[in-house]
Amino acid sequence: MVNGGTRIQYYEKDLDIRRVIEQADLQNLDQALNICDLSSLERKLRLWHKLMPRIEPHYAVKCNDDPVVVKFLADLGTGFDCASKNELKLVLGFGVSPERIIFAHPCRPASHLKYAKEQQVVNGTVDNEYEVYKLKKHYPGSNLIVRFKSEAKKALCPLGDKYGCDAESDAAALMLLAKALDLKVTGTSFHVGSGCSEVEAYDRAIERAESIFKVGEFVGHKMEMLDIGGGFPGIDDDMFEKIAQAVNTSLDLCFPDERVRIISEPGRFFVEAAYTLICKVHAKREVRGKDGKLDTMMYYLNDGIFGAFAAMFYYPEELTPVLYLDDAESLPKLKSVIWGPSCDALDKILGDLLLPNLNPGDLLGFHNMGAYTMPIASPFNGFDVPETRYFKAK
Numbered sequence: 403m404v405n406g407g408t409r410i411q412y413y414e415k416d417l418d419i420r421r422v423i424e425q426a427d428l429q430n431l432d433q434a435l436n437i438c439d440l441s442s443l444e445r446k447l448r449l450w451h452k453l454m455p456r457i458e459p460h461y462a463v464k465c466n467d468d469p470v471v472v473k474f475l476a477d478l479g480t481g482f483d484c485a486s487k488n489e490l491k492l493v494l495g496f497g498v499s500p501e502r503i504i505f506a507h508p509c510r511p512a513s514h515l516k517y518a519k520e521q522q523v524v525n526g527t528v529d530n531e532y533e534v535y536k537l538k539k540h541y542p543g544s545n546l547i548v549r550f551k552s553e554a555k556k557a558l559c560p561l562g563d564k565y566g567c568d569a570e571s572d573a574a575a576l577m578l579l580a581k582a583l584d585l586k587v588t589g590t591s592f593h594v595g596s597g598c599s600e601v602e603a604y605d606r607a608i609e610r611a612e613s614i615f616k617v618g619e620f621v622g623h624k625m626e627m628l629d630i631g632g633g634f635p636g637i638d639d640d641m642f643e644k645i646a647q648a649v650n651t652s653l654d655l656c657f658p659d660e661r662v663r664i665i666s667e668p669g670r671f672f673v674e675a676a677y678t679l680i681c682k683v684h685a686k687r688e689v690r691g692k693d694g695k696l697d698t699m700m701y702y703l704n705d706g707i708f709g710a711f712a713a714m715f716y717y718p719e720e721l722t723p724v725l726y727l728d729d730a731e732s733l734p735k736l737k738s739v740i741w742g743p744s745c746d747a748l749d750k751i752l753g754d755l756l757l758p759n760l761n762p763g764d765l766l767g768f769h770n771m772g773a774y775t776m777p778i779a780s781p782f783n784g785f786d787v788p789e790t791r792y793f794k795a796k
C-alpha cells in the first residue's frame with residue numbers, strides 16, 4: 403500500500419499484461435486502464451546509476467505527477483525537478499528534503515517563489531533580467547542557476563524558443579546583474595529538448611556550461627552546480643547508453659573537479675516505458691465509397707487525444723496498437739481509423755491503420771504511455787480519464 407491506500411499488486415517475474423487484462427474485468431469499466439509497472443522505474447534508476455554515477459537524477463515531476471510514481475521515486479532516493487508550487491507541495495509532502503529539489507522553472511510567479519522560500523527550496527533556474535529582479539524582491543537568499551539555450555538538432559519537443567538565455571551574449575550580463583544586486587549565482591543549466599536524439603547536443607551544451615562557469619567565477623560567484631536538464635530517451639536504452647558515454651566524456655574534460663555537483667532533470671527517461679494503456683472499442687462505423695463498397699472502418703475508443711493520448715498533439719510519435727485477439731495475425735485486415743470518445747473531430751488517435759474487423763468490447767493496448775500523458779489528460783466532454791493500477795515485481 404502507498405499513499406493512504408493505493409494498492410500495489412505484486413507479480414512473480416515478468417508483468418503479464420494479458421493476465422492483468424483478464425483479471426481487470428474491463429468490460430465493466432467505462433474508462434481506459436493504465437497499467438503502471440513500478441519495477442520499470444527501479445530498473446531505470448539502476449541503469450542511470452550504472453551509466454552516469456556522477457550525476458544525481460532529479461525526476462521532472464511535470465512528466466508524470468502521479469503521486470504513486472512520485473512517492474515511489476522519492477523512496478528510491480531520487481531528487482526532483484519541480485516547476486510550480488503544487489509540484490513542490492507534492493514532493494515535499496512525501497518527506498523529500500529541500501536540498502533534493504531544484505525549482506527548475508526560469509519564470510516563476512511571485513507566490514510560488516514565496517512558497518519555495520518558506521520551504522527553503524533554495525536552488526532555482528533563471529534566464530532573464532526581469533526574473534533576476536523578481537528574485538531580488540521575493541527570494542534574495544536563493545541560489546540562481548542560470549539557464550542557457552543549447553538545443554539538439556533533433557528532439558521531439560524543442561524548448562529553446564521559450565527558455566534559456568544566450569550563452570555567449572546574455573549569461574555574463576545576468577551574472578553581473580546578480581552580483582550587483584548581491585544575489586548568488588551558483589551554477590548553470592540547459593535542456594537540449596525533450597526526446598533528444600542527437601548525442602552531440604550534450605557535448606556542445608557541457609562545453610558552453612564550462613565557459614559560463616569560468617565567467618561566473620571571474621565575476622565573483624561561487625559556481626558549484628551544473629544541471630544538464632532532461633531529454634534522455636524513455637524507451638531506447640542503446641541511445642541512452644550512447645548519450646551517457648558522451649556526457650561522461652564531456653564532464654571529465656570540462657568538469658573534472660569532483661566538487662562540482664552535477665544534477666539532471668530526466669522525465670521521460672523514468673516513466674515512459676512504465677505504462678501500458680488498455681483501451682476498449684466502444685463503437686464502430688463503416689465508411690463506404692460512392693460505389694457502395696467498404697472503404698474504411700472507424701473505431702471509437704474510450705480514451706483519446708484529450709485524454710492520455712494528449713501528448714500526440716505535441717509529439718506525433720508513431721503508436722502501434724497491440725491487439726488482444728488470439729488469432730489477430732491471421733485475420734483479414736481492413737483500412738481503419740481510430741478515434742477518441744469526444745465529439746471533437748480533432749480527437750483522432752491514428753488514421754490509415756490496417757486492423758482486423760473489430761467489435762465493441764475488443765481491446766487495444768498501447769505501450770510506453772507513461773510520459774506527458776496523464777498530467778495533460780482532461781475529462782473533456784465528460785469522459786473520464788483512464789484509471790491507473792500499479793504493479794511491482796516481488
Ligand SMILES: Cc1ncc(COP(=O)(O)O)c(C=O)c1O
Pocket residue numbers: 462465483506507561593595596597598631632633634667668669670671
Ligand atoms: C525544465 C525542464 N526540465 C526537465 C524536463 C523533462 O524533460 P524530459 O522528459 O525530456 O527528460 C522538461 C520538459 O519539458 C523541462 O521543461
